[in-house]
Amino acid sequence: MRPFSGGDCTKLVTCGINRLFVNREPWQVATITATTVLSTIWFWNFINQDESVWTRTKRRFFHLAKKIPAVQRKIEDEMARATKDFEGEMIKSCGDLSYALELPEKGLNKQQILQLVDEHLKISRYDWRDGRVSGAVYGFKEELVEIITQVYGKASYTNPLHPDIFPGVCKMEAEVVRMACALFHGNKDSCGTMTTGGTESIILACKAYRDFARENKGITKPNMVVPKTAHAAFDKAAQYFNIHINYVNVNPETTEVDLKAMKRAINCNTILLVGSAPNFPYGTMDDIDQIAALGLKYNIPVHVDACLGSFVVALTKEAGYAIKPFDFSVKGVTSISADTHKYGFAPKGSSIILYADKKYRDHQFTVTTDWPGGVYGSPTINGSRAGGIIAACWATMMNFGHDGYLEATKRIVDTSRYVERKIREIDSIFVFGKPATSVIAIGSKVFDIYRLSDALTQLGWNLNTLQFPSGIHICITDMHTNAGVADRFLNDLRSSVAEIMKNPGKPVEGKMAIYGVAQTIPDRSVVGDVTRCFLNSMYYTPPKK
Template identity: 55%
Template sequence: MGKYKKLSSSYFKFVNPLIIAMVGAAMYLMVMAWLDPKGVSPVFFGRVAEFISWVGTENNDLMKQLTLSTVAIHAFESILALYYCQKLKLDSDYLNKACEGKPAWEIILKTAGTTVLLVWAKDFIFQDESTFSWEAGFASGTVYNGNKTLTELMTKVYGMSAWSNPLHPDVFPGVRKMEAEVVRMCCTMFHGDASSCGVMTTGGTESIIMACKAYRDYAINVKGIKKPEMLVPVSAHAAFDKGAQLLGMRIRHVPLDSETMKVDIAAMRKMINRNTCMLAGSAPQFPHGVMDPIIEIGGLGLQYDIPVHVDACLGGFLIPFMDDAGFPLAPFDFRVQGVTSISADTHKYGYAPKGSSVIMYNEPKWRHHQFFVTPDWPGGIYATPTIGGSRSGGIVSACWAALVYHGKQGYVDYTRSIIQTTRKIEEGCRNIKGVFVYGKPEVSVVALGSNDYNIYQLSDRMGKRGWNLNALQYPASIHIAVTVLHTHPGVAERFIKDINELSAELLANPPKDSGGSAALYGMAQSIPDRSLVGEMAWCYLDAVYSTKISKKPTIE
């Protein structure tokens, strides 16, 4: 994959120098008018010179200062714009097409506006407000790769299809083909046969909700169940709860084995009734990184004729390659009898852009109940595969590019590095006094707890050292989701070292009062009325959409 082409030489020879020359000329005229207002003749410069002369008179000091400051600022922006235009590798094709056939003044405006906009956008998007450096591997999960070449590839491919929409496959047949190929590649990864099928979605939550809708509609329309309900482990992703709320289904949470953190199969069996429309298991689950016993759940599905969904949104692009990477797992996919659907996020360990996931079924009948079709709308027959109507063809294309770019061997190599790093962190943490590891992590997540101090205090202190870890509850714990960034030299060692040092500090000098997330999560878990915790979360979401400038509290 080659790098972006730089701007054509004519751009740097003529356009940007012309912009800077114009600004320089304006500054020169200002200085001349300031020194000798009569020296700039209106014959040559018309009203512009008159305005400059007016600004340059001794009676307009404030206007003079403001104008000079403005010109100086724009001159500085032009120089910065030229620099960032090269640094951001602005595609010459874009500028050439945008300026083709335009008069000189419009070309100047377009190029000047574009370069200044790039400077502004760069500063706006990458504001230095975060205290965590994800590029250095200090964030749990969040960014799963960050490779520069991959980023450039996906950005280029997205730009080529930015205006495309899978809702119109007749207009954008290439995007339709790419989505179909992404689904087929994923079905093959999970050992689906020729009848396996699926669709792309905007993320793991939508993939899970689509499976819930498919099984709800099948239960109502085929099996005659009036009040469908699902059985999911306590550790299953909250997307199942969201799906139950949106679809008007009842959700029942199955307890875990307290030692293994896997779902209790005996408890799941007891909770099955005539309204049960789906069973679910995680591969692996998010809180502790543990694989649920998918073979046993599939057996329950076969015995009671209930479809089984495997949520592999987190590890979906690790677990299919673990055998080849030297870390074999028990079967978890369509090889297991009874498994009817699988969700896997391409935007996590598939290293595709955010906003892409896949929901797969072992046969088309399930997918048919996922679809939404209304044949009587005056606007025409309306049919969509997922919740959204219009979707981003750019995301589909970039996802396809990421999968093809890596290929099977690329994913095997990344998987090997990630699992090795995870095992290294697990082993290191098991030898640290004051903390313990939950269950037996089999994929990329290591969850820690403590019987000696408040584990959230450890999380707060890790935050002060630059780490951004996930705080969990029921039971109190924290975890790190290992990504490609954590496989870089020294990152895992730094994590183990920091955990060891901070745990020793907490054991030697336990803090009397809890602050930060230690206080927040401690309080949240102790409130019996969970609606109050929900209202606290509403306040947080409201704050996310606030445009007000926050001020640091002061003590007077």
């Protein structure tokens, strides 16, 4: 017997197809052929998408389940209750202040306006000036506020969209960028722009790399490889620019990105690798050196998010503390985002996005050449930009100078190391990973950590809440370096833990209980709907009587 050959296999397939179409009309042959081809294409597209089949199937299941009348009514009832609760909390937080629902018939005078402003600014339950808040306000000195107020007043109506009218403001922005490039060890080719905040800086970097990859590599279905601990602004950029995110897990002990997993997540459509210095949840720093090595190996840009670390992370080494390399001194790092309104101590609304080369910044720009209003070019998302913020940021940096920022870095990192060391001495709680600069994240394997968050809130402290896994963190600012603040926090932390440990198994109550339950909901779109209810409540005003 002769062996079975490839030609025999071809004959079998051919005969099978011929038998399938025997005695069929031409229209039937065409219909079957078209249906088979289209079905094959559909199936191929279904299994070859950025999201896994399991993720898409799960999302589809929950989408259909919510259309069941009983389920839909239940969700609507819960959303209505959440909306009512959020709106009630918002009204309550505003105290006895009345709402302006229409323009005043006659304009208010200066004294009336300033009195109302003071009343609005006094209603917070947290004393942020006394260092009771994690992050939020990173530095506050009366003499600097006086300078910034005068500078902003002088420049409040300027707009760098019109460089011919306001060239001085454009010069200030260029100097802010150049001074920042120097802090992050850029060279003569490094460049950047100012933005309104870290989110815009990150969004612009993603836009730049999407367009760069499309033009230079022909990538039309871009993805970026991002640690799960990276800032949510990357997700926002992905939603805006239709970039898929390949999320990478972190090491549960170090909370740094898993480099082997990051390497596996790279494919031919990857336009960007991301690392944090440090990340927001835990304050730990990814191994930027190794991420950059991956970028060089696969010819992929690498963005370092230093928004939270800002000038502190830039000066930590010079201040005498060990820190892993992360900036433009690392070959392969192509961009850095950093917030001047954090540890640059500038007023809110200023950040910087820096690039190693102008070829990347060119793709950040938006240019419209055929508009009847003329040729239009914009460096950032906004067209008109607040020249007052640019001038105030410039003035802050000029006022602090290198030595001023270095001294502030020493104070902040000193205090952070002290707080971290003392927290590690408290039984039944632990610190996530090894904080790189100023963020210290706390968890517990003994009790629900949200009970500690609630207890500290009752004592006037406002900390950030984390999830997956549950935790809280404190971001040390210059406010915490004032005499006695760190010890007050540590004393309240110790006493709160001691009180909780009298009954460690007690479940958390109130708002924190809701936060804990939210992590267990498998349909994350429901959590998203509740979040939208909260966001809407921020704009709630009572109906006109």
